[in-house]
Amino acid sequence: MHPSDERTTPAPDVTETDVVVIGGGPVGENVAARAVRGGLSAVVVETELLGGECSYWACMPSKALIRPTQALAAARRLPGAREAVTGPANAAAVLARRDSFTSGWDDGGQVEWAVGADITVVRGHGRVAGEKRVEVTAPDGATTTIAARRAVVVATGSTPSLPPVDGLRGPSPTPHWGSREATSAAEVPASLLVLGAGVVGCELAQAFARLGSRVTLVASSTLLSKNEAKAGELVADAMRDDGVDVRLHAKAAAVSREGDSGPVTLVLADGTSLVADELLVATGRRPAVGDVGLDTVGLPTDAALAVDTTGAATGLDQGEQPWLYGAGDVTGDAPLTHMGKYVARAVGDVIAARAKGQEVADGAWGAHATTAQQRAVTQVTFTDPEVTSVGLTAAAAERAGLRTRVVDLDIAVAGSALHADGYTGWARMVVDEDRRVVVGVTFVGPDTAELIHSATVAVVGEVPLERLWHAVPSYPTISEVWLRLLEAYGL
Numbered sequence: 001m002h003p004s005d006e007r008t009t010p011a012p013d014v015t016e017t018d019v020v021v022i023g024g025g026p027v028g029e030n031v032a033a034r035a036v037r038g039g040l041s042a043v044v045v046e047t048e049l050l051g052g053e054c055s056y057w058a059c060m061p062s063k064a065l066i067r068p069t070q071a072l073a074a075a076r077r078l079p080g081a082r083e084a085v086t087g088p089a090n091a092a093a094v095l096a097r098r099d100s101f102t103s104g105w106d107d108g109g110q111v112e113w114a115v116g117a118d119i120t121v122v123r124g125h126g127r128v129a130g131e132k133r134v135e136v137t138a139p140d141g142a143t144t145t146i147a148a149r150r151a152v153v154v155a156t157g158s159t160p161s162l163p164p165v166d167g168l169r170g171p172s173p174t175p176h177w178g179s180r181e182a183t184s185a186a187e188v189p190a191s192l193l194v195l196g197a198g199v200v201g202c203e204l205a206q207a208f209a210r211l212g213s214r215v216t217l218v219a220s221s222t223l224l225s226k227n228e229a230k231a232g233e234l235v236a237d238a239m240r241d242d243g244v245d246v247r248l249h250a251k252a253a254a255v256s257r258e259g260d261s262g263p264v265t266l267v268l269a270d271g272t273s274l275v276a277d278e279l280l281v282a283t284g285r286r287p288a289v290g291d292v293g294l295d296t297v298g299l300p301t302d303a304a305l306a307v308d309t310t311g312a313a314t315g316l317d318q319g320e321q322p323w324l325y326g327a328g329d330v331t332g333d334a335p336l337t338h339m340g341k342y343v344a345r346a347v348g349d350v351i352a353a354r355a356k357g358q359e360v361a362d363g364a365w366g367a368h369a370t371t372a373q374q375r376a377v378t379q380v381t382f383t384d385p386e387v388t389s390v391g392l393t394a395a396a397a398e399r400a401g402l403r404t405r406v407v408d409l410d411i412a413v414a415g416s417a418l419h420a421d422g423y424t425g426w427a428r429m430v431v432d433e434d435r436r437v438v439v440g441v442t443f444v445g446p447d448t449a450e451l452i453h454s455a456t457v458a459v460v461g462e463v464p465l466e467r468l469w470h471a472v473p474s475y476p477t478i479s480e481v482w483l484r485l486l487e488a489y490g491l
């Protein structure tokens with residue numbers, strides 16, 4: 001039973017509503033909130049904790065683990081502040097602060113928010129059960145069916161995917177940490193192997209290293225390989241400075257463990273044996289479509305739920321009035337909280353608009369279109385240095401057939417020099433030469449997270465370079481990098 005069950009509307013009370021949302025993560029919550037704002041009633045079916053992965057095992061706890069030691073590292077870069085840092089981070093205090101951000105894994109606050117927003121929360125496992133119907137299995141095993149007058153939205157998120165490595169395959173893989181165990185860890189292991197150097201692997205490898213673990217990071221290629229290559233290089237350098245043993249182009253062959261909690265061994269394809277107290281497997285996630293009843297409407301249960309630009313499911317005949325929608329990680333598109341919530345707002349709004357017979361604005365950048373999913377996905381990887389990006393990488397722009405010009409430079413402006421001694425940063429601007437607008441930007445460097453929104457506005461606004469020139473960065477800030485990028489371009 002969930003701690004906040006008494007604040008949750010019991011399932012049997014609800015048999016019909018306008019919109020049923022399966023999955024109460026950040027995305028499902030936002031779909032429901034927008035639908036209610038549009039005058040509809042909405043039920044969210046949640047099997048675990050309202051708020052989803054993001055609130056309890058992903059964004060919030062991981063960032064809470066990262067931020068304190070980033071502040072320490074920032075102080076160490078500043079003579080005058082550096083001298084006041086007289087010891088290592090207090091790991092117990094960091095973990096306690098992390099606990100406060102997850103509300104001790106109690107979703108009572110979220111349930112209260114939902115109730116206040118006129119959203120009905122039903123505890124249980126939801127499955128599509130044919131057109132406009134959702135079957136809910138309550139925690140006690142009781143089953144009920146909710147009819148949706150307008151729409152069913154699948155927002156079930158994603159689950160970790162294990163690589164085909166001996167000892168990790170099969171129904172009972174070697175005990176190890178996934179991102180859940182890492183972000184909710186009760187203590188910092190003396191040594192930690194991290195398999196996978198994507199966003200989860202990199203953020204958590206550095207976080208645990210800075211909290212006192214001896215960390216080995218095993219990357220099958222380079223670090224953060226979905227980003228511009230330079231980003232991964234700079235993060236690898238910083239990791240090494242933090243004492244992380246970074247293994248690039250390493251292939252994992254087998255994993256084993258002494259008992260359930262003894263030391264864990266990771267054998268690489270070249271025969272190298274790595275041993276540590278704990279192993280974090282962070283090799284990606286897959287859409288949670290397995291047990292959601294998509295087969296009852298003829299959709300596959302082993303692939304992401306494909307959707308159009310209004311979030312309506314494709315692959316089944318929905319006519320003029322779609323009833324099945326998907327949003328968030330389950331769609332496989334940009335698995336990020338802020339992008340999922342952006343889609344959620346469009347989905348909630350479009351369901352309400354269609355219900356009222358209003359015109360749907362689904363053209364590029366229309367109110368009901370999720371155009372940014374294709375053209376302006378933003379992401380911050382909270383390593384130190386942060387890796388922040390929006391839109392297309394240079395390679396993606398080329399693949400898209402654009403005639404591009406790429407401007408690269410080190411971030412070395414008055415603002416960055418003042419920000420930290422020895423500030424190391426890098427910027428890339430990708431310009432569509434035919435339209436003379438920016439289609440992609442990457443910044444790598446301490447505290448560039450707050451800089452990326454300027455780039456997002458430039459990309460989404462399709463601001464011509466000649467007009468961007470008149471956006472004057474304040475002196476002395478790291479934003480002066482914009483002026484240098486435009487000068488390097490030739491303005």
Ligand SMILES: Cc1cc2nc3c(=O)[nH]c(=O)nc-3n(C[C@H](O)[C@H](O)[C@H](O)COP(=O)(O)OP(=O)(O)OC[C@H]3O[C@@H](n4cnc5c(N)ncnc54)[C@H](O)[C@@H]3O)c2cc1C
Pocket residue numbers: 022023024025026027028045046047048049050051052053054055057058059060062063124125126127155156157158179183200288291292327328329330334335336337338339340
């Ligand atoms: C370690 C880590 C750190 C991350 N950090 C960031 C970050 O800093 N910034 C960022 O933007 N993104 C981050 N992400 C990604 C982010 O967590 C996801 O993109 C986001 O949670 C997706 O939201 P969602 O609502 O689609 O899915 P989820 O948050 O996964 O929520 C889905 C919900 O559906 C429920 N559910 C599933 N199946 C059913 C069912 N059949 N019936 C009822 N309920 C069901 C689940 O219990 C869950 O509550 C991180 C991910 C990880 C793993």
Ligand SMILES: NC(=O)c1ccc[n+]([C@@H]2O[C@H](COP(=O)([O-])OP(=O)(O)OC[C@H]3O[C@@H](n4cnc5c(N)ncnc54)[C@H](O)[C@@H]3O)[C@@H](O)[C@H]2O)c1
Pocket residue numbers: 163164165195196197198199200201203218219220221224225251252282283284285334335336379380381382
């Ligand atoms: N700050 C953020 O925004 C943030 C933080 C964490 C996670 N996320 C989201 O969560 C999603 C999942 O993150 P993730 O890091 O698990 O996935 P990912 O897809 O970003 O990275 C997985 C990595 O594992 C590697 N890999 C796969 N098989 C391997 C193997 N056998 N051996 C070694 N490496 C292997 C891949 O090459 C890849 O680099 C991301 O797509 C991201 O959108 C976002």
